[in-house]
């Protein structure tokens with residue numbers, strides 16, 4: 001049985017997740033896939049319940065699951081907690097302990113939503129960029145780190161940007177392998193002009209490409225991170241796959257998300273190393289956050305979480321048909337003119353979270 005751990009989290013997380021639960025029931029009802037689903041707490045709600053943003057029990061369940069689906073974490077209620085207790089720590093612990101080193105963030109512009117982008121339609125129509133972000137290393141986790149008080153009473157904050165060959169190689173490999181199934185172009189992003197860790201990044205990516213992927217027709221280019229940010233908003237369609245480190249990936253993926261004009265539409269996957277059975281630990285989550293301002297109002301967009309679930313079906317459960325079915329249902333619903341508030345456009349019909357779930361299910365019934 002496919003073991004799934006569901007962590008709805010904070011804010012709009014539980015609302016969007018309940019729409020996914022309906023699709024899971026639909027798949028089972030139609031005999032298309034069975035999942036044993038466990039639910040747990042992560043983020044602020046976990047802190048409120050157990051005094052920590054992720055309990056050891058939930059961590060153990062995540063390790064035992066075939067895949068984890070997460071909603072969102074955080075909210076103003078927990079903003080002033082110390083670092084170790086912040087909701088985000090729950091997410092970072094999952095990433096680190098599950099060794100989810102490869103974060104896949106596709107930025108795809110749906111035809112029906114071309115007008116939602118702040119860029120001109122011709123720049124983004126048909127856009128399909130995949131950002132592969134290193135997720136368990138770099139300055140997010142590097143040591144030494146901390147804030148210290150110096151003898152003269154001034155304070156000093158330290159973080160360390162650090163990468164090793166294996167860390168660079170394994171994430172680059174994921175990017176190259178994914179590019180093989182796409183347009184075969186990888187752009188590696190670093191700051192090799194100012195950082196040694198960036199220089200090593202560039203050298204290792206170049207070496208791996210020459211050794212294993214050049215022959216397979218993969219084209220590799222390099223870009224400095226500042227230029228990549230500029231090129232993303234100047235001419236985004238020049239990119240196919242971008243591979244970069246944890247911090248640059250954090251920034252560039254928000255930028256790429258905005259190109260689509262619809263953060264509420266974007267899924268993501270975080271993958272761990274292959275085990276000897278050829279399986280990977282994996283966590284899937286929408287790119288949008290917990291949106292506390294609209295939480296509990298039944299107005300959030302559940303599509304990013306649904307599309308994250310579709311990515312899970314594809315990458316963790318080899319259920320490409322079910323994944324495509326869900327993606328097609330989402331496309332059709334948008335074509336039909338239905339929109340949640342975040343992607344609302346003139347002349348369209350605004351619907352609630354629940355109604356969006358209803359129409360996706362109706363569309364699935366038609367397609368299946």
Ligand code: IPM
Nearest residue numbers: 074088089091092249250253
């Ligand atoms: C993201 C988020 C996280 C990050 C936060 C919530 C810790 O911005 O997933 O991009 O910085 O990685």
Ligand code: MG
Nearest residue numbers: 250251253254
């Ligand atoms: Mg981010």
